Amino acid sequence: xxxxxxxxxxxxxxxxxxxxxDLTIEEGLIYAVLGPNGSGKTTLIKSILGMVIPNKGQIxxxxxxxxxxWKYRKKIDYLPQIANFPPNIRVKELxxxxxxxxxxxxxxxxxxxxxxxxxxxxxxxSTLSGGTKQKVNIVLTFMFDSPLIIxxxxxxxxxxxxxxxxxxxxxxxxxxxxxxxxxxxxMQFVEEMANEIVYLLEGEIxxxxxxxxxxxxxxxxxxxxxxxxxxxxxxx
Amino acid sequence: MxxxxxxxxxxxxxxxxxxxxxxxxxxxxxxxxxxxxxxSKAVITLMNVIIVLIPLIGTIFGVMYYYNSRExxxxxxxxxxxxxxxxxxxxxxxAGSLTLSLVLGLGIPFVLYGLFRxxxxxxxxxxxxxxxxLTFIFVGLSFVIAISNENKIKGFGYAxxxxxxxxxxxxGLFLMSLIVFEEYPLDTFSLVATALNPIDLSRILILxxxxxxxxxxYTGAIFKKFFGTDIGFVVSMAILVLWTVLPxxxxxxxxxxxxx
Numbered sequence: 001x002x003x004x005x006x007x008x009x010x011x012x013x014x015x016x017x018x019x020x021x022d023l024t025i026e027e028g029l030i031y032a033v034l035g036p037n038g039s040g041k042t043t044l045i046k047s048i049l050g051m052v053i054p055n056k057g058q059i060x061x062x063x064x065x066x067x068x069x070w071k072y073r074k075k076i077d078y079l080p081q082i083a084n085f086p087p088n089i090r091v092k093e094l095x096x097x098x099x100x101x102x103x104x105x106x107x108x109x110x111x112x113x114x115x116x117x118x119x120x121x122x123x124x125x126s127t128l129s130g131g132t133k134q135k136v137n138i139v140l141t142f143m144f145d146s147p148l149i150i151x152x153x154x155x156x157x158x159x160x161x162x163x164x165x166x167x168x169x170x171x172x173x174x175x176x177x178x179x180x181x182x183x184x185x186x187m188q189f190v191e192e193m194a195n196e197i198v199y200l201l202e203g204e205i206x207x208x209x210x211x212x213x214x215x216x217x218x219x220x221x222x223x224x225x226x227x228x229x230x231x232x233x234x235x236x
Numbered sequence: 237m238x239x240x241x242x243x244x245x246x247x248x249x250x251x252x253x254x255x256x257x258x259x260x261x262x263x264x265x266x267x268x269x270x271x272x273x274x275x276s277k278a279v280i281t282l283m284n285v286i287i288v289l290i291p292l293i294g295t296i297f298g299v300m301y302y303y304n305s306r307e308x309x310x311x312x313x314x315x316x317x318x319x320x321x322x323x324x325x326x327x328x329x330x331a332g333s334l335t336l337s338l339v340l341g342l343g344i345p346f347v348l349y350g351l352f353r354x355x356x357x358x359x360x361x362x363x364x365x366x367x368x369x370l371t372f373i374f375v376g377l378s379f380v381i382a383i384s385n386e387n388k389i390k391g392f393g394y395a396x397x398x399x400x401x402x403x404x405x406x407x408g409l410f411l412m413s414l415i416v417f418e419e420y421p422l423d424t425f426s427l428v429a430t431a432l433n434p435i436d437l438s439r440i441l442i443l444x445x446x447x448x449x450x451x452x453x454y455t456g457a458i459f460k461k462f463f464g465t466d467i468g469f470v471v472s473m474a475i476l477v478l479w480t481v482l483p484x485x486x487x488x489x490x491x492x493x494x495x496x
Contacts, residue, residue, distance in 0.1 A: 012495070046495070046496065049313070049314050050313075051310065051313045051314065051495070051496040052495040052496065053493065053494075053495055070316055070317065070318050070319070071316055073314065073316040073317075076314070076318040078314040080307075080310055080311060080314065084306075084307030084308070085246050085307070085308060086305065086308050088247050088250050088251050089247060094380070097243055098311075098315070100239060101239055101240075101312070101317060102315055102316060103316055165255060210297075
């Protein structure tokens, strides 16, 4: 398994966000982490990345406990939810800088062509539109070759063409044996991409399984309704 | 850490505000030299300006930079980089670029005016050194305040209050306590109280080096007796170093425990 989470608890002030999450992520699958707003999706992802420090519980990535470590992040490509970059810097420089900071080989040129970013390479990031920034964000994430990819709302702001490219990209990475974790509110996107669904509700894992299992359990015929109906059925 | 420092530094060096800050000092330096026509006198006037201004600029720049680069910090946090390196790098980047603006902005006019031929070179160097210390101290303090406050307005408010306290209110309280307790021997008290505030300490250090402490009367004599000696100078520098190190440690402590 690539990620193992045991009894993860996290509190922000009085707000208990994660209440004992146990989760195992197996290699080579696409996982969709779903749940209503405020259910703890981003907190869970940020705990894996070490950006949020859990109150209780253990997380292991690739067999190593992550507590106090930072080198394991070399094995993770992460796409943050909101792409905000330093305004004074050009796209080319940002790509160069992340490459420099990570010190790993990167294949950014192909991705730049795929998303048509060539005209923007010499533009400052503050002048880019939201969608273009998200494309830059995607390039920054996918240009490295790490076994684990975490995408937080990757579809935000993308036009249909870029969305198709993104889907192709995710599928390609999966075929190469990578493990991918996605959060999204676009059910159509999730249905198309995900092998496994992890449904979080009020800080606990409410459902974990394939889409077929979900449809069966909720007695629904389409995915979107199954997700909406999920809370009316008993625990998985 | 060096890579983060490099990028923060470049980012700031290219921002408009660094130029404004640099040009301000450049103009200030030239104008003062032109008006005073004397390096030593210009150093005194400069001291009065920068002893208050450097902490203010350091505070505001520090808070602004921290809040403005929040999202970028998050991007860095997801990279295989140690947390402490990220924050130390940014801190040194901000403080370093401000110090560079100060040193170049004031250095250029003074050197052109003939600093190396005048005997005020040590005074001037001391001015720049204390200026650099004040920059590091106040950028450090403002980083600690900013990292402890999610709310920008609150963080900004606390940082400005801290500056106001150390630059203005502290002196007021100090003076009042001197008047209230005038019947007691206050030599040690005033020495300690001065040493505890980095702004006051810097001011006294420069004044005493400029040999105008006679103007300060009896108190000046006491101060001269302590700060004027080599030991006093070393102690003062040690206190300034301590003032720089403590916020840095605070920043590291906070950074280790914070959620992003």
